[in-house]
Amino acid sequence: MIRYIWLVVSICLTFVVEPAFAKVSLDIYGQSYKKITIATPPFKSDNGTKVKTDMGDLLAKDLDMSGFFIVAPKTVMDKELTDEGIDKKEIRFENWRSLGIELVCKGLLQTQGRGLTLEIYLYDSSDGTLLFAKRYRTTEDEWRRLVHRLADDIIQAVTGERGIMSSRVLFVSSGRQGKDVFVSDLDGANQRKLTDYGKITLSPSLSPDGKYLAFTSFKEGRPNLFVIDVEKKSEVYANREEGVKVPSTWLDKRTLVYTHTSGKNSTIYAVNIETKEKRVILRQEGILASPNFSTDGKRMVFVSDMYGSPQIFIRDLASGETKRLTYAGNYNTAPALSPKGDLIAYGCKTDGALEICVMKADGSEPRILTDGGVNDSPQFSPCGRYILYSSGNGKKAGIYLMLHNGDNRRALSLTAGEDTQPKFLP
Amino acid sequence: MKLVLYLLMAATLFVACACSPKPVYVPISERASQPTEPGTQVQESQAERDRQAKERERAAIQEELLQRDLERQKMLQDQMKKGAPIFKDILFEFNSYTVAPDYQGLINDVAAWLAQNQNAKLTVEGHCDERGTIEYNLALGEKRAEAVKNQLVKAGVNGDRIKTISYGKEMPVDPGHTEEAWAKNRRAHLKID
Numbered sequence: 001m002i003r004y005i006w007l008v009v010s011i012c013l014t015f016v017v018e019p020a021f022a023k024v025s026l027d028i029y030g031q032s033y034k035k036i037t038i039a040t041p042p043f044k045s046d047n048g049t050k051v052k053t054d055m056g057d058l059l060a061k062d063l064d065m066s067g068f069f070i071v072a073p074k075t076v077m078d079k080e081l082t083d084e085g086i087d088k089k090e091i092r093f094e095n096w097r098s099l100g101i102e103l104v105c106k107g108l109l110q111t112q113g114r115g116l117t118l119e120i121y122l123y124d125s126s127d128g129t130l131l132f133a134k135r136y137r138t139t140e141d142e143w144r145r146l147v148h149r150l151a152d153d154i155i156q157a158v159t160g161e162r163g164i165m166s167s168r169v170l171f172v173s174s175g176r177q178g179k180d181v182f183v184s185d186l187d188g189a190n191q192r193k194l195t196d197y198g199k200i201t202l203s204p205s206l207s208p209d210g211k212y213l214a215f216t217s218f219k220e221g222r223p224n225l226f227v228i229d230v231e232k233k234s235e236v237y238a239n240r241e242e243g244v245k246v247p248s249t250w251l252d253k254r255t256l257v258y259t260h261t262s263g264k265n266s267t268i269y270a271v272n273i274e275t276k277e278k279r280v281i282l283r284q285e286g287i288l289a290s291p292n293f294s295t296d297g298k299r300m301v302f303v304s305d306m307y308g309s310p311q312i313f314i315r316d317l318a319s320g321e322t323k324r325l326t327y328a329g330n331y332n333t334a335p336a337l338s339p340k341g342d343l344i345a346y347g348c349k350t351d352g353a354l355e356i357c358v359m360k361a362d363g364s365e366p367r368i369l370t371d372g373g374v375n376d377s378p379q380f381s382p383c384g385r386y387i388l389y390s391s392g393n394g395k396k397a398g399i400y401l402m403l404h405n406g407d408n409r410r411a412l413s414l415t416a417g418e419d420t421q422p423k424f425l426p
Numbered sequence: 427m428k429l430v431l432y433l434l435m436a437a438t439l440f441v442a443c444a445c446s447p448k449p450v451y452v453p454i455s456e457r458a459s460q461p462t463e464p465g466t467q468v469q470e471s472q473a474e475r476d477r478q479a480k481e482r483e484r485a486a487i488q489e490e491l492l493q494r495d496l497e498r499q500k501m502l503q504d505q506m507k508k509g510a511p512i513f514k515d516i517l518f519e520f521n522s523y524t525v526a527p528d529y530q531g532l533i534n535d536v537a538a539w540l541a542q543n544q545n546a547k548l549t550v551e552g553h554c555d556e557r558g559t560i561e562y563n564l565a566l567g568e569k570r571a572e573a574v575k576n577q578l579v580k581a582g583v584n585g586d587r588i589k590t591i592s593y594g595k596e597m598p599v600d601p602g603h604t605e606e607a608w609a610k611n612r613r614a615h616l617k618i619d
Contacts (some may be wrong), residue, residue, distance in 0.1 A: 008600075028444060073518050106496060179596075194566040200596050217565070222591055223564060244592045246561055261565040263572065287565045309521060310562055331521060335558040354557050376559045421560060 015397035035157060038063060039072040041082050043107035043118065050141065051116070052109050055147050058187065059105070062151035062165040065186075065401060067386075068158060070255075072101055086121055088128055096125040103131070105154065114140045120150060122157060133155040144189050152182045164381050167406060168425040169388065170194075170204055170231070171399055172244050174417040181215055183425065186401070188413045194230060203421060210425070211234060212273060214247035214256050225258055227273045237273040249292050257281070259288055268302065274309065277365075282315065289333050294341045301325075301335040312346055314361070325363030337361065338380045343404065345378035345387050356389050358404060367404030377421045390420040471519040510618035511539060513579065515599070516574055520555070523569035525577050526613075533574075536616060537581035550574045550581075551615040552592045553599070555608035560594060567592030574614040589619075 007200030031409040042058050045052045063069040076099055082090055086106035092188050096104050115137065122132040134153060138146045145280040148166040167186050172179050177198035184191040195201050198217040204215045214227045214237075225245035227237035239245045243262025250256055253348055256275050266288035271278035282288060284304060291302040300315045309330040315322040326332035331349035338344070346358045350368070356375045359366035373393030382385060384404065391400050399422045412419075513536055516529050525533070540546060552571030554563040571590035579585045599615075600607035 201595075202564070202596075204596075218593075218596075223593075242590075244564045244594075246564055248561075258564070259561075261568045266565060287562070287569060289562045289565050290559070331558070333562045349557060352557070354559070374556055377561075 008302065009288065014199065016170065019357075031044055035067060035070045035101055038069045038071060038103040038105060039077065039081075039096060039099070039101045040107075040152075041077055041084070043109040045109040046111065049109075049111060051111075051143055055109070055118070058144060058147045059151055059203075062148060062163075063154065065408075065410045066151065066155050066163050067403040068104075070156060074098065087118075088121075088123065088130065091128065093123070093125045093128045101125055101159070109142070111409070114141055116143060116146065118146060118150070122154060123336055144185070144187065148185070148187070150395075151181065161262070161383055161385070162388055164383060167381065169286075169399065169412065169414075170206055170423040170425050171390075171414065171419050172202055172204060172421045173415045173419045176413075178218075179420075182413050182415065186412060195228075203246050203248070205249055205423065206230070206254070206425060209251050209253045211253070212256075214250075214258070214273075214393075216246050227256060233244070237271070237276065245291070248290060250294065251297060257291055257293075261287060262287075268300075276368070281317070292335065292337055293341055296341075299341070301337050303333045303335065311315065312363075316362075323363075326366070327363075328366060332357075334377055335380050336380055338404070338420055339382055339384045341378075343384075345367045345380060345389075345404070347376055356387065356406075358387075358406075366404070369402065370409075379423050381424050386424040388424055390422060394420070430603040430605060491533040514544065515610075515613040515615050516615070517609060519569055520608075520612065521558070521566070523573045529577075533577045533581050537578055537583050539589065540578075540583050543601045547587050547589070548578070549589045549591060549617045549619055550578075551597075551617060552590065553597060553611055553613050553615065555611040556595050556603070557608060558595060564592055564594035566576050567594045569611075570614050574616070 003007050019192050033298055038338070040056055040063070042056055053112060060071045061237055064071050080288055081095060086108050086369045091104065102125055104123045104125055104191045106121045106123070106262050108118045116139065120132070120134050120136070123128060123129065124131055132154065134151060136146050145166065151165040152163035156302070167187060168183055170181065171181050173182050178200050180193055180197065180201050181195040181204040182191055184192055189205050193211055194204070195215065195217070198219060199217060199219040201215050201217040201219065204213060206213050211230060212227050213230050214225065216223050217226055223242070223244045225239040225247060226235060228234060229236050232243065241260070241262065243260055245258055245260050247256055247258040254272050255270050258275055260269060265283055266286060267283040268281040268288055268291045270277050270281055281291070281300065282302070284306060287305045287310065289301050289303040289310070293300050294298050295408055298317055300317055302315070304313055310333045311324055312326045312335045313322050314325050325344070326348070329350065333347050335344050335346040343358055344361055345358045347354050347358060349369070353372045354374045354376065355368045356378045357366055357368050369387070370391065373391055374397070375389055375391045376387040379386050387402055387404050389400055390397055392398070397418045399412045399418055399419045400409055401412060446523070514532060516532065517524060536548070536576065540548060550571040552564050552567030558566065568590065571592055575585065575588045575590050580590060595611070598611040599613065600610045
């Protein structure tokens, strides 16, 4: 597992009160939600350090990417506003209100040696209520993570659920030679290469405890399945049988689910990578692909071409009852069940494009979220509010984040190569 | 005809070589950069370095593509030298892994050649166009390769002599994003080992 040195982000004073306005909630089939306007004037600081500006910029970027805010551009704030103090009695809320700003985020940044302390006060401009206050402490070079924590805290204070800006992403990137597996913070920082074969390596999947990485690699010429210990880089499991073996997901810390297509059949297997014991979950003639499971492990969504074209099915694993979910079009693939089990994101082919769509878990109310290009590998965030996916439109493919209603599409800036097959890591 | 082919190949090789960036020698004395002020300039030069690193990576990727092109040419040349024929790719409809009846002639030719060259082995590579998901295309490529293998077995070739390998959509023969390019990429490629 990528060791996370969570540098003392200490919580000295924290409190949150209910905002005066209704909490922002998302309903993809209901009315569009309303974004909150927020201002993040430059933090007060004991000296004019550059890190202060960088932190302010990153906070604005994070809040924008979260999809819940319209961040006031620096240009709307005049000197009077930016020079204002951070204390409630120093703030003239009517000035902020006149700009249409609902929330004001004030900060005081102090540096001691290589340490940073940031005090944050989030005010509701309608009545000056202090919604949230917290003191963060970290070292100078961990400032980015501090900002992500802060953004996630603000998102929690406003929406009632934590943000995802501290998440990381697992993905495939094409480099000088071939494609390899990388892990990165959502903002592109702290990148690490997990495989380095210089061949084509695809479909990475990390075990729930982060210890093992499964992938398909052409490193020995054929598309074989490998599981490696991430820290030791050693091979723990391999499948070199004829045909294509593609890992999809993990049922628990040791049980990997993969699909093997060879000869007449496709088979979805669950294998314990330590005991090497494997069992068949489903075997069919033709193609099976992209199995993934509800959080309770009782239902599996997958792709099958049993009716001539790839379509999405859901199977109750106990009863074996299988239901076809997609009927529109001749190409529906790459399903991903939402963590709550109520939605399925998937890829569908329309005229010339491969789009990301979402439907209810019973197949009703399908909706296209993207608009053109080749979009692939949709994945829900653990909170279910976001979808990560890859997208390319005749140019370099990259990874994008959007709200699960398709709003607020934002490109992640990861590598200079082609980035594909993203997966959220907590 | 063959001569024309060789000439074309030589020309491609020549152009490819001419394009690759040549290292330029700069004496150390001239390489020294201006001393940077602490503070903002350091940051600027950091941004500049990042930009240059990205540029370099981009150039490297271009170079890699050229390299791959060269390798492909070389592979074809090698195969011609070995006297192995270069069979045409078998193309597929979108999302299909049925070998069209038009290819029966080609299948028979390949089977006949393999019958005359009992030591030769064949690899059938299955490929897909970009308008599909990476995972599904890996399976689809395998199905395409196996469909061709099955036709060859029907035509009398021993199945043990034929290997199949799926590349999904990872190795397009035409990197374009047009119907024409996609049609070329939905293919089974036959390679004599």
